[in-house]
Amino acid sequence: MKIHLDKSLPGGNIAVPSSKSYTIRGLIAAAQANGQSHIISPLIADDTLATRQVLSELGIDISTDAGSESWEITGNTFKAPSGNLFCRESAATLRFMSAVCARLPFECHLLAGHSLMRRPMLPLIQALHQLGIEIETRGNTTVINGQVITRSKVSLPGNISSQYVSALMLMAPACTHGLEIHLATPPASLPYLKMTKQTLGSFGIKVHSSIDWQEISIPPQPYLPARYRVEGDWSSASSFLALGAIAAPVFISNLDTDSFQADRIMIKFLAEMGAEIESGQNWVKVNPKPLSGINADLTHSIDLLPALAVAAACAKGQSILSGVRQARIKESNRIRAVSQGLSAMGINIIEEDDRLIIEGGQPKGAEIDSFGDHRIAMAFGILGSVVGETHISDAECVTKTYPDFWKNLESLGGKVTQDV
Structure with a gap:
């Protein structure tokens, strides 16, 4: 599907979807608990449905509560699957379930989608x-x-992906003697490990970690059933936060400003660039102001690269986004995808191994290849709606984490049309 964006000035109110990361962690924890758990307000998108389907094929009963936005999980009923376990394009599903399957007494075949x-x-x-x-x-x-x-x-190394570490943390309580996890290098995306620890705590699991998080100890212990509420997704909000900074005021609900989520730092970055930020219980509002360039370290919030880059493209002066090396191994090579997209829109950009250097200017419409990457599609969807005459390929990839993204952009006044 190709999306066409005409020039508009989108702004207004939206509620962002629930967190992908918390939904997947909650599902896997609930699946390992004896008894019934409820996941309240789960994200319903490709990645989370991949996890749900894999668990179902492993014998876990997961149903949707009638008349409510929650899933009911009857845990610890694992059985050998009858076929391959398809993880779609979800790295979290593949990595987390590889660890869970490792402690089950049968053979599992986890099948990866094309980009995965x-x-x-x-x-x-x-x-x-x-x-x-x-x-x-x-x-x-x-x-x-x-x-x-x-x-x-x-x-194991801590600086490649936090998901490897979270995978081991999720399996650890079921190991005979628990696990002592040593990270040979400081962890990247540290907030995601804290999110895993928080989720484990919600299901009764005690986790001990050193101050630098290079030593993690989890004793053997049972998962306890829980009512687990999923908060809103700061990663999905990041593009609309950028929209508020470069276009018209945007009010976003379903965001916990005290969240452990790494991408909450987006509002700090935008404030440093000059945007006006207001916040309250469960909401954030961004008002546009003239933006200046920023030096931002994204080591612990790598998913912000596309959204922050499009804000930097509209700022005065130079922005340096560092700590981005691992963005090359996401759904696409995001450093290359961002560089190619902004260059096509007339922005001067220098691509280095671990940095992007962006000279702010006046972007113009262009043909954008999303590379099938949901965060590239969303970020350039925001920028394209502001500058107009922009066309984005493979735009349906947003269903990975935010199926209603284009509908929400339209609700804010974006002029969106599509070719199927």
Whole structure:
């Protein structure tokens, strides 16, 4: 599907969807608890439905409560699957479920979607090997011979993806002696580890971590059933926060300003650039002001790269976005995708190994390749709606995390048309 954007000045009120990261973590925790749990206000999108489907095929009963926005999960009823477990394009599903399947006493085949195949799994595979697990990749399939895990010490790099560490944390309580996880390098995207710890705590799991989070200890203990409410998604909000800074006031509800989510820092970055930020209980409002360039370290909030880059493109002066190396191994090579898109819109940009240097200016409409990446499509959708004459390919990729994105942009006054 191709989206066409004519020039407009979108602004107004929206409620962002629930958090993908918290929904997936909550699902996997609930699946390992004895008894019934409820996930309240889950995100319903491709990534979370991938996790739900994989768990269902492993014997976990998940139903939608009639008349309410919640899922009911009857946990700890795992059984051997009858076929491949399709993870779609969800890296969190593939990585987290690889660890969970490793401690189940049967063989599992986790199948990756097309873009997911290029995202690295080796550090997690090596960590599971240390624990005695037979796991290997065969083309687009990860084959796991699960077993009772009696080893308790594991070491892996912390600077490639926090998802490897979260995967081990989610499996640790069910290991015979728990797990002691050592990170050989400081963790990237640290807030995501804190989110995992918070979710585990909601299901009765005690987690001990050092101040620098390079040592994590989780004793063996049972998951307890819980009522688990999912908060709004700051990552999905980031493009609309940028819209408020470059176009017209945007009021966004369903956002916890005290959240552990890494991408909450977006409002700090926009404020430093000159935008006016207001906030209250469960809401944020961004008012446009003349923006200046920014030096921003995205080491712990790498998903903000596309949205912050389009704001920087509209700012006066130079912006340097650093700590972005790992953006190359997301759904697309986001450094290349952002650089190519902004260059097409007339913005001078220098692409380095771990930085993007953006000279703010007056972007113009262009043909944008989303590379099938939801965050690229959303960020350039925002910028395209402001400058007009912009066309975005593979725009349906937003269903990965934000199925109503284009509808929400239209509700704010964006002029959006589509070719199927």
